Amino acid sequence: MPQPPHDILFRTLADPTRRAIFERLCREGNQTVAALTARAGVSQPAVSKHLRVLKQAGLVRDRHQGRQTHYSAQVDALSPLIDWTKQMTGFWHGRLDALEELLDRMDQ
Amino acid sequence: MPQPPHDILFRTLADPTRRAIFERLCREGNQTVAALTARAGVSQPAVSKHLRVLKQAGLVRDRHQGRQTHYSAQVDALSPLIDWTKQMTGFWHGRLDALEELLDRMDQ
DNA sequence: TCGACCAATAACTCTCTGGTTATTGATCGG
DNA sequence: CCGATCAATAACCAGAGAGTTATTGGTCGA
Numbered sequence: 001m002p003q004p005p006h007d008i009l010f011r012t013l014a015d016p017t018r019r020a021i022f023e024r025l026c027r028e029g030n031q032t033v034a035a036l037t038a039r040a041g042v043s044q045p046a047v048s049k050h051l052r053v054l055k056q057a058g059l060v061r062d063r064h065q066g067r068q069t070h071y072s073a074q075v076d077a078l079s080p081l082i083d084w085t086k087q088m089t090g091f092w093h094g095r096l097d098a099l100e101e102l103l104d105r106m107d108q
Numbered sequence: 109m110p111q112p113p114h115d116i117l118f119r120t121l122a123d124p125t126r127r128a129i130f131e132r133l134c135r136e137g138n139q140t141v142a143a144l145t146a147r148a149g150v151s152q153p154a155v156s157k158h159l160r161v162l163k164q165a166g167l168v169r170d171r172h173q174g175r176q177t178h179y180s181a182q183v184d185a186l187s188p189l190i191d192w193t194k195q196m197t198g199f200w201h202g203r204l205d206a207l208e209e210l211l212d213r214m215d216q
Numbered sequence: 217t218c219g220a221c222c223a224a225t226a227a228c229t230c231t232c233t234g235g236t237t238a239t240t241g242a243t244c245g246g
Numbered sequence: 247c248c249g250a251t252c253a254a255t256a257a258c259c260a261g262a263g264a265g266t267t268a269t270t271g272g273t274c275g276a
Contacts, residue, residue: 007124014122015234016115026199033253046235048254067243067252075197082193089183091134123264141223154265156224175222175273218276225270233262240255246248 005080012057017042018050022059025073032068113188120165125150126158130167133181140176 013019021036033051037044051071054060058077063070121127129144141159145152159179162168166185171178 007127010118010122010127014118017234019115019118023196026196029203034251037253042234043236044253045237045255049234052254064253069253073196078193078196081189085186085190085193088131088134088181088186095137125264142221145223150264151266152223153225153267157264160224172223177223219274220276221274222272223270224272226268227266228268229264229266231262231264234260236257236259238256238258240253242252242254244249244251246250 006084008057009059009078009081012053012059015050017046018053021047021050022054022073025060025071026075030070030072032070034068036071114192116165117167117186117189120161120167123158125154126161129155129158130162130181133168133179134183138171138178138180140178142176144179 013022017040021040024036024039025031033044033047036051037047040047051060051062054071055062059074060071061074063072121130125148129148132144132147133139141152141155144159145155148155159168159170162179163170167182168179169182171180
């Protein structure tokens with residue numbers, strides 16, 4: 001029963017340095033490992049490990065070219081995350097006791 | 109420089125049992141600690157700890173009533189998460205090399 | 217008032233993982 | 247070819263944190 005798709009996403013994006021790498025790929029597109037390492041604040045092997053995890057989660061794609069590897073973000077992989085938040089807020093709005101919540105808040 | 113709001117959210121929701129507790133509160137509304145513990149699969153202190161973390165993140169609210177404490181979900185706290193994903197997908201769509209991505213994919 | 221109950225805290229353990237350095241495998245330039 | 251460079255892997259370490267049991271502080275019912 002483990003690992004719905006959003007579980008992997010949350011786990012993967014929970015680490016700040018790993019998330020930062022993904023963010024950079026989103027903002028600036030293709031990057032080599034060296035380029036990413038340059039501004040990651042950690043060693044090259046550390047970056048490689050993060051990229052492997054991101055790839056596992058489907059969040060990045062790699063393309064080998066000569067001796068260097070280019071990575072790029074796959075934003076589509078974020079959809080389970082979006083779906084999950086939609087579900088949660090949906091459940092909440094659907095419940096009758098949203099009113100009750102409000103009352104709770106009034107007498108704090 | 110640490111802790112943008114979405115950072116706390118990712119870290120908090122990364123743990124499956126903790127996220128399950130939050131999901132239950134979203135689906136079914138107010139719950140006492142005892143009720144949550146009953147189906148959490150972990151001990152009562154563990155549940156209390158998770159609730160504390162969720163509260164820290166603003167994801168739940170507590171209301172003391174006699175000797176029991178009722179917890180409820182605060183879905184509004186998810187908005188930094190939504191904003192973040194919007195940003196990421198936004199960056200991606202904004203980039204010129206979305207085309208490049210496509211080409212990359214063709215010669216895999 | 218006393219015993220049972222609820223939730224939070226304390227104190228500890230143990231696993232998981234993010235980091236390191238060292239090494240290997242490939243590929244490029246000269 | 248040969249040295250340099252890039253990225254991945256191996257082997258290891260240390261800190262974080264999720265879990266446990268034991269305990270405490272309140273509050274209820276009898």
